[in-house]
Amino acid sequence: MYAAVAFETTTVGTLGVLGKEILASRQGMGCVKGGLRWLAVVSMFLSTLYVLSFPTLLAAMTGYIAKSEPYVEDLDRNLIAWDKVDTAYFVVNDATRIGFEKPLVVGRHDDELRAATNDCKSRFPRHLRHVSGRRNCTLTLPDIKSINIADEKLLSQLNTSSTWTLNNNPINLPSPSLNITLYPVNPYPEWEMKSSSVLQYSISGRQSPLYNTTYMLNHSSCKPGETYQWGFSYIFLFMVSIFNFIWSCIMIGMWFDTRRGSRAYQHGRRPGLLRSIVEFAAALREEVGEELVNMEEDEIRERLRRGKARLGVPEGETRIRRVDTGKEHARKRSWTESLTNGSTF
Numbered sequence: 001m002y003a004a005v006a007f008e009t010t011t012v013g014t015l016g017v018l019g020k021e022i023l024a025s026r027q028g029m030g031c032v033k034g035g036l037r038w039l040a041v042v043s044m045f046l047s048t049l050y051v052l053s054f055p056t057l058l059a060a061m062t063g064y065i066a067k068s069e070p071y072v073e074d075l076d077r078n079l080i081a082w083d084k085v086d087t088a089y090f091v092v093n094d095a096t097r098i099g100f101e102k103p104l105v106v107g108r109h110d111d112e113l114r115a116a117t118n119d120c121k122s123r124f125p126r127h128l129r130h131v132s133g134r135r136n137c138t139l140t141l142p143d144i145k146s147i148n149i150a151d152e153k154l155l156s157q158l159n160t161s162s163t164w165t166l167n168n169n170p171i172n173l174p175s176p177s178l179n180i181t182l183y184p185v186n187p188y189p190e191w192e193m194k195s196s197s198v199l200q201y202s203i204s205g206r207q208s209p210l211y212n213t214t215y216m217l218n219h220s221s222c223k224p225g226e227t228y229q230w231g232f233s234y235i236f237l238f239m240v241s242i243f244n245f246i247w248s249c250i251m252i253g254m255w256f257d258t259r260r261g262s263r264a265y266q267h268g269r270r271p272g273l274l275r276s277i278v279e280f281a282a283a284l285r286e287e288v289g290e291e292l293v294n295m296e297e298d299e300i301r302e303r304l305r306r307g308k309a310r311l312g313v314p315e316g317e318t319r320i321r322r323v324d325t326g327k328e329h330a331r332k333r334s335w336t337e338s339l340t341n342g343s344t345f
Contacts, residue, residue, distance in 0.1 A: 002311045006276045010051045018045040043250045050247050072203050080203045088200040090117045093179040098164045098171050105202040117164040162318035282321040
């Protein structure tokens with residue numbers, strides 16, 4: 001374990017060594033001491049895993065993805081942003097009488113125009129404002145000039161003068177009244193369309209042609225917009241911030257634990273890279289013998305695996321050295337024993 005932590009800090013092999021130590025950390029120790037050692041090894045494992053994965057996380061944060069925006073195609077094959085789509089509430093068919101060039105579409109979200117239309121309707125006699133019935137109905141009231149029906153809902157045109165007021169600009173209209181058609185109102189937002197709906201929509205303002213639901217569903221699509229989102233997820237930045245906070249807490253906690261419990265640290269001993277190499281080499285020579293310099297890598301690992309020592313700080317000393325455990329592993333351990341016995345050097 002010492003070699004992995006001191007010389008191979010951020011490698012996949014170090015994760016394997018720390019994982020074995022997690023499984024073996026509580027053996028032969030009390031509940032409190034074993035729990036603290038297990039927590040320290042788990043913290044080292046998580047820190048190493050995060051450092052290894054950080055380049056991938058950082059690369060993901062630097063990518064940009066175009067945001068898709070919904071559009072609908074009009075009759076001239078122009079793409080209109082979806083936020084301009086509105087459900088038709090009224091249509092003033094003879095809007096040329098009030099200064100418009102085409103029939104005037106009163107959308108559900110056009111509060112100003114809807115208020116003007118309702119105000120114009122409110123001036124009619126109460127019994128003539130709305131006439132309801134089916135398509136085959138017969139009406140004989142003398143004041144009714146014509147009836148426009150849309151899905152069994154209608155608004156009559158009356159043989160009477162009326163007043164249209166928009167933007168505090170009243171227009172007195174001679175008989176007949178405005179020819180206004182009432183359409184059913186969608187109780188749901190525009191994006192919850194159903195193919196069986198009989199609703200009508202405008203997509204380019206008050207002078208827009210009317211489009212039925214079938215047309216809207218067949219000519220609507222999402223296109224790449226002009227804005228981008230950072231990385232592959234909107235919340236990814238917050239996830240990395242949380243990971244950084246957890247990693248920082250682990251590092252600070254281990255630093256405080258070292259200051260509190262390490263005899264070497266309390267005596268001012270700071271084992272850097274070269275000092276660690278010297279002490280590790282001395283412990284290897286003491287464990288294997290003078291023939292160490294002539295042995296291959298696999299032979300050294302096998303001797304250490306069958307040895308009866310480990311690295312530690314003996315009582316009363318401040319440096320890493322070989323510590324005899326009294327257990328010599330003469331036989332080859334099974335894979336379960338290899339996992340639960342931890343590492344040697």
